[in-house]
Amino acid sequence: MRRGDSPAWRAAEPRLSVLIPFLRDDPTALLALLDRETPELQDAVEVVLLDDGTGDADLTARLEAVVADLALPVRLLSSPDNLGRSRGRNRLTAEARGRHWLFLDSDMRPDSPDFLQTWLALAKIDDPAVAFGGFSLDQAPHEPRTAVHRAMALRSDCTPGIERARQPEKHVFTSNLLVRRDVFEVEAFDADFAGWGWEDVEWGMRVARRWPIVHIDNPATHMGLDTVETLAAKYEQSAANFARVAAKHPEVVATYPSYRAARLIRRTPGHRLARPLFKAIAMLDVLPDPARAFSLRLYRAALYAEAV
Incomplete structure (x- = not known):
């Protein structure tokens, strides 16, 4: 597993670890948005990225250069093999140093300039076991070829926290999910899931039996329609x-x-x-x-x- 760290990584003592897997995507735009919050975070947030087997040496080199210029503490992991959605996220947690972990997909874009600050404040003040921030399509481009997905997502997925809380375990997606370390140490993602879908919802079902799942409104836009x-x-x-x-x-x-x-x-x-x-x-x-x-x-x- 290849590693590349930003200058701030070694000395950081984070409270919150942002965990971002990606495959054949370039998370540079997301990193830039997160990095803008650095002055307000007081070294309490780190980011861990996992390239889950893209196998693109040029992309790896570009990202290592980007990471080297970031103010945030950031670690880039490059896996030679594709671990998959569950195993990849489980692998990310092994590098996380915070008490809380924020699973964030690489095609998400925070909808507010204080996105990480909001998550950090919730972690510090309420110390939730699990919290989901929701997602929107506010920044996603309107394109005819993705209009059907937009219609479906707006109908079922882009819902406020008060509605999601009615079935808290159903609305658990790793696109914008806060998890406390001790919870995940007991209930990790099921690595036997393969392909796409349901591994995060199934995890939510298991967790909901033992811990409350909080739903808040701190959304990020899903750009990948x-x-x-x-x-x-x-x-x-x-x-x-x-x-x-x-x-x-x-x-x-x-x-x-x-x-x-x-x-x-x-x-x-x-x-x-x-x-x-x-x-x-x-x-x-x-x-x-x-x-x-x-x-x-x-x-x-x-x-x-x-x-x-």
């Missing part, structure tokens, strides 16, 4: 993970609309024949975005029907 084709591929990857979650937490998953839809589709004659039709409808650019989003949700439910 996907096309319908990419979303469909991710849903195809996630079906096995959904099955794993349903088997481990049947009483929780049974309350989810996606589970109920999957059960209904499974009982419908010919549901396997309808599945490619749902996907084909979602791909039709001539249809309104809400109709395409609805059909894509049906496609996801049809995939999950095989798991329930």
